[in-house]
Amino acid sequence: MTCDFCDIVSGRAPAHIVWQDDDVMVFADHQPIRPGHVQIIPKRHYSYFDDLPEPLIGLIVRLGQRLARAQKVIFGVPRVGFVFTGNDVPHCHAHLIPLHDTGDVTSLRYFDRVSVLKRRDLSVPSADLQQMAKRLGRALEEHHEDRI
Numbered sequence: 001m002t003c004d005f006c007d008i009v010s011g012r013a014p015a016h017i018v019w020q021d022d023d024v025m026v027f028a029d030h031q032p033i034r035p036g037h038v039q040i041i042p043k044r045h046y047s048y049f050d051d052l053p054e055p056l057i058g059l060i061v062r063l064g065q066r067l068a069r070a071q072k073v074i075f076g077v078p079r080v081g082f083v084f085t086g087n088d089v090p091h092c093h094a095h096l097i098p099l100h101d102t103g104d105v106t107s108l109r110y111f112d113r114v115s116v117l118k119r120r121d122l123s124v125p126s127a128d129l130q131q132m133a134k135r136l137g138r139a140l141e142e143h144h145e146d147r148i
Ligand SMILES: [Zn+2]
Pocket: 003, 004, 005, 006, 007, 044, 045, 046, 090, 091
């Protein structure tokens, strides 16, 4: 079985990694709905979020809380969306999206591209994704009191 996210975990596929430990990885969504849109995945392959065991599900949710606090400061938003999906890549993943608008949920590929593209140019250069990943990763490291 091949899995795009298992390939990222193993290093066979590239990603702009924000943070990782032995169990969990955070990387930039390559088609972000908004700047700062990242995905949190368990490193071990699970197809569905409802299959995630404790304490792994708790680790992901607490990491999402830490990331959201950093995203609110860095991207100037009052709220961050957190949603588990897995339709396109069947490896459980949580999208964490700085919310500017009520339509800012999940990933661009789930939306009518024409209507979304009227809002703004959604293409994001890889260098910008890398810069965002480093900035958010540094923010996590700077807040040691919030360690998961
Ligand atoms: Zn996988």
